[in-house]
Amino acid sequence: MAGATTGTRGARKKTTGGRASFSIKDIRTTAGTIRDVIMKGRAPNLRFPQRSLNNVSYDPQHGFFELGNREVERTLTVNTVKTFAQTLRMMALSKELVEKDDIATKREAYYVSKNWEEARFDDQPESDTVMEDVEAYFRVNREQLGFIPEEKGGEIAGRLRVIDKDRNTGKVLKIDCTKFGSGAYSIPISVEHLGFETDASFILAIETAGMFQRLVKHNYWKKARCILVSMGGVPTRACRRFIRRLADEKKLPVYVFVDCDPYGIANIYRTLKVGSGNAAHVNEFFCVPQARFLGITPEDITRYELPTHPLKDVDVKRAEDALKNDPFFKHHKRWQTALRDLVKMGVRAEQQALAKHGLNYVIEKYLPQKLTKTDLFLP
Amino acid sequence: MGRAQVAAMRRKDRDASDQLSLVTVDGDPEPAAVREPSSEPPDPPQADADTPTGKPRRKVTAESLAAKQREISVAEFFTKNRHLLGFDNPTKALLTTTKEAVDNALDACEDAGVLPDVSVIITPLNGGERFRVTVKDNGPGIVKAQIPKIFGKLLYGSKFHTLRQARGQQGIGISAAGMYGQLTTGAPMVILSRTRASLPVNRYVLRIDTEKNRPEILDESQVEIQGWDHGTDVSIELEAIYRKGPHSVDAYIEQTVVANPHATIRYIGPEDQAIFERTCTELPPEPREMKPHPHGVELGMLLRIFQAAHGESLAGALSSSFSRVSPKVATQICEKAGLRVSLREFKLTTEQVEVIYRAILEVKIMAPPSSSVVPIGEEQIISGLKRRFDAQFFFSCTRSPSVYRGNPFVIEAGIAFGGNIPADGPAHVMRFANRVPLQYQRGGCAITEAVTETSWKAYGLQQPRGSLPIGPMAVLVHMASAWVPFTSESKEAIAHYPEIISEIKLALQSCGRKMGTHIRAVKRDCEDAKRRSYIEKYLPHIGIALGEMLDLDEPETDRINERLRSMLEKE
Secondary structure, eight states: OTTOOOSOOTTOTTOOSSOTTOOHHHHHHHHHHHHHHHHTTOOOEEEEEOOSGGGEEEETTTTEEEEOSOEEEEEOOTTTHHHHHHHHHHHHHHHHHHHTTOOEEHHHHHHHGGGSGGGOOSSHHHHHHHHHHHHHHHTSOGGGGTEEOOSOOOEEEESEEEEEEOTTTOOEEEEETTOSTTSOEEOOSOOTTOEEEEOOSEEEEESOHHHHHHHHHTTHHHHHTEEEEEOOSSOOHHHHHHHHHHHHHHTOOEEEEOOBSHIIIIIIIHHHHHOOSTTGGGTTTSOOTTEEEEEOOHHHHHHTTOOOEEOOHHHHHHHHHHHHHOHHHHHOHHHHHHHHHHHHHTEEBOGGGGGGGOTTHIIIIIHHHHHTTGGGSBO | OOHHHHHHHHHHOOSHHHHHHHHHOTTOSOHHHHHTTOOSOOOHHHHHHSOTTOOTTHHHHHHHHHHHOTTSOHHHHHHHHTTTTTOSSHHHHHHHHHHHHHHHHHHHHHHTTOOOEEEEEEEEEGGGTEEEEEEEOOSOOOOGGGHHHHHHSSSOOSGGGOOSOOSOOSTTOHHHHHHHHHHHHOOOEEEEEESOTTSOEEEEEEEEETTTTEEEEEEEEEEOOTTOOSEEEEEEEEEOOOOOSTTSHHHHHHHHHHHOTTOEEEEEOSSOEEEEOOSOOOOOOOOOOOOOOGGGOOHHHHHHHHHTOOSOBHHHHHHHHSTTOOHHHHHHHHHHHTOOTTOBGGGOOHHHHHHHHHHHHHSOOOOOOGGGOOOOOHHHHHHHHHHHOOOSEEEEEEOOOEEETTEEEEEEEEEEESTTSOSSSBOEEEEEETTEEEOSOGGGOHHHHHHHHSOGGGGTOBOOTTSOOBSSEEEEEEEEOSSOOBSSTTOOSBOOOHHHHHHHHHHHHHHHHHHHHHHHHHHHHHHHHHHHHHHHHHHHHHHHHHHHHHTOOHHHHHHHHHHHHHHHHHO
16 A cells, blocks of 8 residues: 555644645645736636546555546636635635644534635535545545544444553553443544554444444454444445554454445445545545455345345435446446346345344354355455 | 318307307208307307397397397396306406496597597495496597487497407497396496587486396486586496406406507506506507408308398309409309309308308418508507506517408517516416407417417526416517407407417517517626626635735735736626
């Protein structure tokens, strides 16, 4: 992983992933160029990488979605003057944050814009989009720009000790993830500075908090010698980065356990493993290429005679879209077969559907059976 | 000719004359075939009664009707058929009564060459269940001896006997309104009329003897009224309900004001009052009477023409009864029909008349003269619209005369746009036939269809599929013709003739094109303003942001903003 930053990066703990060399200078250069163009009487423009699945490629050797060459050009005209002004003000805010070694959450940045009179954002999604534009423009992670997300990173339980520092004393803290009882350790927003100690033999990433709870309650990690991660839907950047660093550092396999439906496969699993189209400029750091798909597979539905629900129109559309446009699925024949089978069956099955055979069937039968044949897991 | 064929042709042309012919041609061997296509209530007498539009061929009807149906009392007839005469419900009764009186007043003034001064007073009585409608004009007045007959007898009048463009079209007219009032309130009509300043005003209080269909004079006197040299003043009391909206008397007055810019109308309604001064001082030209054109003739009418034989030859009868039938054309028709030119018309059998009927359609005949049709005129339409709408732009178009089934007609359109016309609703469409507003059956009217089918998007307006355009717009469409084809006896909607719809669309398109230019100009101005405000609002933030990033001072950021402004404003 060229350029991947591991371990601590000195004083600026909040910077995670992304181009290592980014600094205020980059912002000043951009602003200076724009000023020079304006003073020459020409319309300035900004070129952003196109942030969509159309503009990513997938090479399993690299293991993640890589940003393509397509760019969107935003030239200053009467019609673009508002977004143009907002983008520049967002850059200026970032410069201020980096300069003062401060941070702002995405929500806070949105509120800061309320001070921009007519250029303010009316909704947070608007400001998030502009923020992502700026992030992609500099090809850095938003944390490097001083912006942090609001979202929680996910939860951990099992055979892992996370090495952190006490914020006040700087003393090393070892957080034992086996000692949270019925609770769990929360992944922080920034994970670059963390260290790990573990004797686990694999990481199990789980879609739903409900299934996570069941496995925690019965100390499944003890029996199976593993680390349990609750993703809670599509994993956040921090969650992906945490799993990635842990798996890289401790050379652990990562198995993913989600619902058997196009969302679980094409959104949750795909994003964990190779990243997303929208944040392609930082996928390199926020992906887990070693992840493998444990289940629930379309095949499991028949083998375990799971109760199902019919696929909705949006599900079918999502599956077809993945088959047609997603470079990851286009690369893997086995996935194409699996998705086509699912569409043909016209049904989906949830993780909890295993409860049909008894509440602890998943612990006693399903997972153990599955884990005997990890080489058969979908890529 | 097959029955089905006759039926099919009749289905196309359902207007009063159709119905009329069914009844008068007693010897018609195929009454079923003739009656079959009518979708109106199958009630023969109603058709007879509904004939005072002033067309000569109906003379026979009235007479034969009078002769044959004496045993039916007028009151009974009226009660049964009030829906055809515009008295179906108390709301409509108020409108119809006002409309009959105002149409008569305007027609009378124009016939006499006087610029109309009409006042309409509608007074609520009995807490709003009863109204007194008083309409006063400055027309020629009515000769003393005629007053009782005109107002106190159904089927009596002057417009009855001519084929020319006139307003009076709502069935049985003012005497029906009087009868309605009498039936619902028992109150008699009060008529004042003066023919000359030097003569006194004659005042009559009249009832209609409903058994014998004749006037009953309750009181007769002479009074003196200052400042009223000539004219007629009618008062009718009736049971009615007053409601606002598109079917209201108020709407009728407003629309009449639009279509008659040469008339001054004073209106004191149940709630509102207004004076609309005339905005043009030219009377519309007098429409000429015309003979029917052969291509507009119905089989039944043809039968009647030959029945009223005066011993003429077939060719002679054709020439004298129709316009544009020269002896040469008449001969051609006879040849096509395989009948002798000199054949005595009264000897014709029904079958032979049918043959002639088909022959007429095959012979090429010159289009009818359009002198019987008098449009409002483009300038007058605009001045009429200006009386009613406080709009930004006005457009109008008067088409050249055109012909449907042998009947000449002229279509006109006018548009008032912008100003204080509500912008968020569908366009306000006003329909007129011979300057009379059509307020009912909007959906079934050729005018509505044409407005809907016109593509207004091309002129910068929004238009949901199959609906009226949306925008601050009032649309006027007027059809002038001696023979307006209505969809039904109640004469509230124009029939869907392709020729008529196409003319309406052409007129609307002509207005639309002019309007489109203006709308585009307005939009451009709006965009310019928006552009300027956009620049004002957002441009300074580019300077602020660059200033913050590059640590610039104020003069420097000002220079950047100045540069930007001049660049963007040039765009």
